[in-house]
Amino acid sequence: MDQGAQTAAGNSPAAAAVDPLLDVDGVTLQYKTKEHLITATYRVGFKVYPADRFVLLGPSGCGKSTLLKGVAGYMRPVEGNMRLKGVDIKEPGPDRVMVFQEFDQLLPWKTVKQNITFALMNGGKCKTQSEADEIAMEYIKKVKLDRFEDTFPHMLSGGMKQRVAIARGMAMEPDILLMDEPFAALDALTRRQMQEELLQLWEDTHFTVLFVTHSIEEALIVGSRILVLSPHPGQVKAELNAHHLNHDNTADPNFRELQQKIHDMLFADRILEEELAAGQGDQ
Amino acid sequence: MSTTKTLAEPVIRPEFVNENITDAHTGDVAVQLSFIEKIWNINGVRKAVILLGLVGLWQGYTVGFDVEPLMFPSFVFSLKTLINDLFQGDLIWKVWFSIKVLIYGYGAGMAIAAVLVLWGTSSRLGGDFIAMATAMFNPLPSIAMLPLAMLWFGLGTSSLVFVLVHAVLWAVALNTHSGFKNVSTTLRMIGENYGLKGVPFVVKILVPAALPSIMTGMKVGWAFAWRTLIGAELVFGASSGSGGLGWYIFESSQNIETEGVFAGLFMVILIGITIENLLFRNIELRTVARWGMQR
Numbered sequence: 001m002d003q004g005a006q007t008a009a010g011n012s013p014a015a016a017a018v019d020p021l022l023d024v025d026g027v028t029l030q031y032k033t034k035e036h037l038i039t040a041t042y043r044v045g046f047k048v049y050p051a052d053r054f055v056l057l058g059p060s061g062c063g064k065s066t067l068l069k070g071v072a073g074y075m076r077p078v079e080g081n082m083r084l085k086g087v088d089i090k091e092p093g094p095d096r097v098m099v100f101q102e103f104d105q106l107l108p109w110k111t112v113k114q115n116i117t118f119a120l121m122n123g124g125k126c127k128t129q130s131e132a133d134e135i136a137m138e139y140i141k142k143v144k145l146d147r148f149e150d151t152f153p154h155m156l157s158g159g160m161k162q163r164v165a166i167a168r169g170m171a172m173e174p175d176i177l178l179m180d181e182p183f184a185a186l187d188a189l190t191r192r193q194m195q196e197e198l199l200q201l202w203e204d205t206h207f208t209v210l211f212v213t214h215s216i217e218e219a220l221i222v223g224s225r226i227l228v229l230s231p232h233p234g235q236v237k238a239e240l241n242a243h244h245l246n247h248d249n250t251a252d253p254n255f256r257e258l259q260q261k262i263h264d265m266l267f268a269d270r271i272l273e274e275e276l277a278a279g280q281g282d283q
Numbered sequence: 284m285s286t287t288k289t290l291a292e293p294v295i296r297p298e299f300v301n302e303n304i305t306d307a308h309t310g311d312v313a314v315q316l317s318f319i320e321k322i323w324n325i326n327g328v329r330k331a332v333i334l335l336g337l338v339g340l341w342q343g344y345t346v347g348f349d350v351e352p353l354m355f356p357s358f359v360f361s362l363k364t365l366i367n368d369l370f371q372g373d374l375i376w377k378v379w380f381s382i383k384v385l386i387y388g389y390g391a392g393m394a395i396a397a398v399l400v401l402w403g404t405s406s407r408l409g410g411d412f413i414a415m416a417t418a419m420f421n422p423l424p425s426i427a428m429l430p431l432a433m434l435w436f437g438l439g440t441s442s443l444v445f446v447l448v449h450a451v452l453w454a455v456a457l458n459t460h461s462g463f464k465n466v467s468t469t470l471r472m473i474g475e476n477y478g479l480k481g482v483p484f485v486v487k488i489l490v491p492a493a494l495p496s497i498m499t500g501m502k503v504g505w506a507f508a509w510r511t512l513i514g515a516e517l518v519f520g521a522s523s524g525s526g527g528l529g530w531y532i533f534e535s536s537q538n539i540e541t542e543g544v545f546a547g548l549f550m551v552i553l554i555g556i557t558i559e560n561l562l563f564r565n566i567e568l569r570t571v572a573r574w575g576m577q578r
Binding site for chain 2: 072074091092093094096097098100102104105107108109118119122123124152153154155
């Protein structure tokens, strides 16, 4: 039994009334490199509820991206299980759409609109091309890219490419949108703008999103609930609420306080690790 | 050692804010190029000038020094022969014969390559097979397979097709296979995310994503095939009364019609340029260049 996950779920006020959308329970994920078998996460558990903006936060090496790939179905856990609406996740599917950090996630041979209709048609969302066109245009307008619908991805800026990827993900209306550091490759100004736009989009439909980041500030702004992971291997450190925080109160004391608290949690690990390393050196 | 060095300090200057930024005058920044410079900047113009120069040299030498046409016919004479044989003689049918054989061989080679690459993509053994077979057969000139083909299939179109398949197959299979391998993990994951598997995944994700490599393979395959075909036709071009372009060159040489040899060589070059620069270049402009995957 994973005690960390149990207490975290118990604290959530919604836990009793609503069924969780995504239930990750005691999941250990491992992947192989040429020489090593690496344990990315060790017995991680959390529950995502509908309309959550659930953030996986942690330093590099805490397995947060691996965890997201597990939920997406690209990896099977060696231990524990992951259920979406009570059904075991076995393989990738259009009910969980990924938005990646890389700009090359758009198909370069398709225009902005075709990238979205491609997803809608192949993902089984639309039967006819005209239906797909209509939905695609609706979401292109939502991310403010009308006039660019017939442009090929290589003509777009990084921010615009990410907008297309988000529009494509949202157009699929998946049970859960999986975002793997989607704004990490953007410049600071564009990143802030994209965070605001994402929150505005969320206001419209209250979709469920699982968001990976290594930025504490981004986690607080974007997230409604934050899972803090410690590295090597990734384990649950804490689960915190951030639904009351956004861009407007970054200067407030409670924003700063929570930021400092998470920083200390992650930083304490590093000190501990250094002490352990020093201790081993002595023996 | 301890010579004190005076460190430079930043000079503190007064601040200023520019309240009304007007439109910049950029009129003088872009200067029009002269007419001659513009013309000279066109790629085709410069190449045409070189071509005209070469032709002029040829014509000037053969006419000016009164060279025996049996040894080295003038450019104009060779061109006249080409036009005459094309429209009055049967050269056009010989060209068609060669192109027909080429299409059979190229098509069959591509089809076999597609099957091979599908196998190579779906299993590691298949991938190893492609790598090994290519390493083995690539150094082997297709024309060296001709004697074997003649033993197996006799003197006919099937021998030529066999040799052409060998010329096309390995270049296309190797380039396509390595192109597939280089398709980014992100694009693969996107394809899987939207539920694509098996052949639809290959057709809708891998093929377009690897199109630059596939095009390279097709161009290399074409180059091998065209050269091989003309070479093979020189050895035996005539089957059941009709021969190809290579046969026309060989025949002209046998009849000591040097201008005919040149006319045949012109035709080989013309077809080569047409396919390479018009067909393949246009496909590239419409696909990989348009998608920003290649310049």
